[in-house]
Amino acid sequence: MDKFDYIENPHRRYNPLTGEWILVSPHRSKRPWQGQVEKVVEDVRPPHDPNCYLCPRNERVGGENNPDYKDVYSFQNDFSALLQDTPKGKFEDGELFKAESESGVCKVLCFSPDHSLTVPEMEVDNIRKVVDLWCKEYDELGSREDIGYVQIFENKGAIMGCSNPHPHGQIWASALVPLETSKESETQKEYFEQHGRTMLFDYLNSELEKKERILVENNSFVALVPFWAVWPFETMIISKRPVSNLLELTDEEKTDLADIYKKLTIMYDNLFEVSFAYSAGLHQAPTDGEEHPEWHLHMHFYPPLLRSASVKKFMVGYEMLGTPQRDITAEGAALRLRELSKVHYKSKTK
Numbered sequence: 001m002d003k004f005d006y007i008e009n010p011h012r013r014y015n016p017l018t019g020e021w022i023l024v025s026p027h028r029s030k031r032p033w034q035g036q037v038e039k040v041v042e043d044v045r046p047p048h049d050p051n052c053y054l055c056p057r058n059e060r061v062g063g064e065n066n067p068d069y070k071d072v073y074s075f076q077n078d079f080s081a082l083l084q085d086t087p088k089g090k091f092e093d094g095e096l097f098k099a100e101s102e103s104g105v106c107k108v109l110c111f112s113p114d115h116s117l118t119v120p121e122m123e124v125d126n127i128r129k130v131v132d133l134w135c136k137e138y139d140e141l142g143s144r145e146d147i148g149y150v151q152i153f154e155n156k157g158a159i160m161g162c163s164n165p166h167p168h169g170q171i172w173a174s175a176l177v178p179l180e181t182s183k184e185s186e187t188q189k190e191y192f193e194q195h196g197r198t199m200l201f202d203y204l205n206s207e208l209e210k211k212e213r214i215l216v217e218n219n220s221f222v223a224l225v226p227f228w229a230v231w232p233f234e235t236m237i238i239s240k241r242p243v244s245n246l247l248e249l250t251d252e253e254k255t256d257l258a259d260i261y262k263k264l265t266i267m268y269d270n271l272f273e274v275s276f277a278y279s280a281g282l283h284q285a286p287t288d289g290e291e292h293p294e295w296h297l298h299m300h301f302y303p304p305l306l307r308s309a310s311v312k313k314f315m316v317g318y319e320m321l322g323t324p325q326r327d328i329t330a331e332g333a334a335l336r337l338r339e340l341s342k343v344h345y346k347s348k349t350k
C-alpha cells in the first residue's frame with residue numbers, strides 16, 4: 001500500500017498502549033459551533049477559604065480536622081469508593097453473570113496549603129513536594145499485600161466534575177489491576193518480550209526524531225501529543241529513561257518531573273487563557289511484588305476543552321457506540337500548544 005496522505009483525509013490511528021483505534025476527521029475542524037457553551041467563571045480565590053475542606057485547619061465533612069500543614073498533606077478519603085475490609089469473594093451464575101469483590105484504599109492529596117493556586121502557578125520546589133508525596137504513597141500502599149495497583153491522579157476544573165478548586169489529587173489503590181492499566185500491561189509485556197526494550201522507549205525516540213508532536217522536554221522527561229490522542233489537547237509525559245515506577249527515579253529526575261508538570265500545565269492554561277481543566281494520572285507498574293521491566297513510567301492528560309475556554313468536546317454518539325473520534329489532528333494540537341508562551345498568562349499581568 002503506497003503512503004496514505006492521512007493528514008488531510010479521514011483515517012483511523014492505532015494506539016499501541018491499549019490496542020485500540022481512534023477515528024480522525026481532519027477536514028471537519030472548520031465547522032461552526034452552535035452547541036452548548038460552558039460559562040467561563042474565572043474565580044479569584046483567597047489563599048485560605050474557611051469553607052474549604054482541603055484547606056489547613058478546616059473541618060472536613062466527616063468531622064476530621066486538617067492539620068495546619070505547610071506544604072503537602074494526604075488523608076484517607078472520607079467517602080472512599082474502595083474499602084480495605086471488603087470481604088473477598090466471587091459470584092458466577094453461568095457464563096453471563098459474574099462478579100468479584102474489589103477492595104482498596106482511597107486517599108486525597110493536598111498539593112499546597114494555598115487555596116488560590118493551581119499546579120502551573122506553583123513553584124517547582126513545591127511541585128517537587130507533590131512528587132515526593134506521590135513516591136511515599138506509592139511505596140506505602142504498593143508494599144501492602146492486599147494492594148495490586150496504585151492509581152495516582154488529579155481531576156482539575158469544575159467541568160471535570162472536580163468538586164473543589166483547592167490544588168489536590170487523589171489515589172485509588174486497589175487489590176486488582178484496573179481495566180486501562182491491565183490493557184497497557186498486556187501490550188507493554190508483549191512488546192518488551194519481542195524487542196527487549198520498552199514500547200515507550202522506542203516510541204519516544206521515534207517521536208523525538210519526528211518532532212511534530214513534541215511539546216517540551218527537559219533532561220529526564222518529554223511532554224508530547226501522542227500520535228493516537230483522542231481528546232483534542234490530550235498529552236503525555238514520558239520518562240526518557242525506562243523506569244517502571246516513581247521509586248526508580250533519581251533525585252534529579254523527580255525534580256524534572258515536577259518541572260515538566262509545571263511547563264505542560266502552563267501551556268494548557270495559556271491556550272485559552274483560562275485555568276485549563278483535565279483529568280491526569282500516572283501509569284506505573286502493578287505493585288504485585290514482581291519486577292516489571294516492561295513497564296515504562298508515563299502520565300496521561302485528558303482535557304475536555306475543544307476550541308475555546310467554554311467549548312468542550314463531547315465523547316458521545318458515535319464515540320460511545322463506535323470509535324472515539326477527533327477533528328483537529330494530534331499534529332495540529334501540538335502546533336497550537338508549542339507556539340504558546342512559556343510564561344503563565346496570569347504572571348504576565350502581575
Ligand SMILES: O=C1CCN([C@@H]2O[C@H](COP(=O)(O)O)[C@@H](O)[C@H]2O)C(=O)N1
Nearest residue numbers: 053060061062077078079155162163164
Ligand atoms: O470532607 C471531605 C469532602 C470531600 N472528600 C473527598 O474529596 C475528593 C475530591 O474529589 P475531586 O478530586 O473529584 O474534587 C472526593 O473524592 C471526596 O470524596 C473528602 O474526603 N472529605
Ligand SMILES: [Zn+2]
Nearest residue numbers: 052055115166
Ligand atoms: Zn482550599
